[in-house]
Amino acid sequence: DEFRRTLQYVVNPGDPRQFLENFLKIGEGSTGIVCTAFDQSRDRQVAVKKMDLRKQQRRELLFNEVVVMRDYHHPNIVEMYNSYLVNDELWVLMEFMQGGALTDVA
Template sequence: MARPRANPEDVVAIKIMDLNNQPKKELLITEIEVMKTYRHKNIVNFLDCYFVEENQELWVIMEFLEGGPLTDVVTETIMKEGQIAAVTRECLNALSFLHARSIIHRDIKSDNVLLGMTGNVKLTDFGFCAQLSNEQSKRQTMVGTPYWMAPEMLEGEPPYLNETPLKAIYKIATKGKPDIKNFEKLSPELQDFLNKCLDVDVDRRSSAEELLEHPFLNKSMDLGTLRPLIVAAKQATGH
């Protein structure tokens, strides 16, 4: 598939990476390779990259999503279950696509989900991605952001945010599924969906492909209904 190129009049996003202050340069290569190689409607498009030698900077040119990160919406507004279902469905489409190619993202959180003003939902930040070999079914190492386990979309922040990262990891490992505020007020479909996502037993936990068949996603509203929430979040944050 031909790689899309940025036109001179296009608005793009530019990620500037200072190579002098980048201890793990392999993460940069991973991110670029994943975006170049794996193209999907729910993955941010890579357009080009440039090395600025005098500043030792790598400039990565990507498509620009005007709606910004999902974090702004979940922290500044209240999403309906149908909107949560719609965003989750789009994220699962991207993850199912990657998993089918033995790619794991390893840093799924609302900061890494970008929104378009017309309802586009796309995953970004592939620096922690890993390619599983034919002999591997999982990775033994831990990377990513310690705090981020669902259900931050419901509550606006991840569990244990006020704890130190080490203590948060300990609680996640020892306690298992975090308590969800007002769980009883959620629809039965969302309750069951969360239980299947957060099962501590990896053998019982649903895969992205299985979750795409879950009845909760049948509640999905039109993605265009996100626009008022995005506008409200922009007004609240001043972005």
């Protein structure tokens, strides 16, 4: 569909499954799930946010999230490394922060 074609202009090309391994689900939210994985290409642990495009009520928000996170860098903000289209999912690879979900912070 048109949204998917538009999203392809802002995500990275390729398939991250070629260099990610050891996926472990650590959370779930309204837009999808979050896993940790090991990025073999960069020798680091990453967080992978997987969002099913078919289940999103406001898909334009996903587009905005990718563009803003990709272009915005600050030491106090979790860094987004890359984003990919994997079948019907948008995968966002981010800096893994230990300590649990932000919603658990008191």
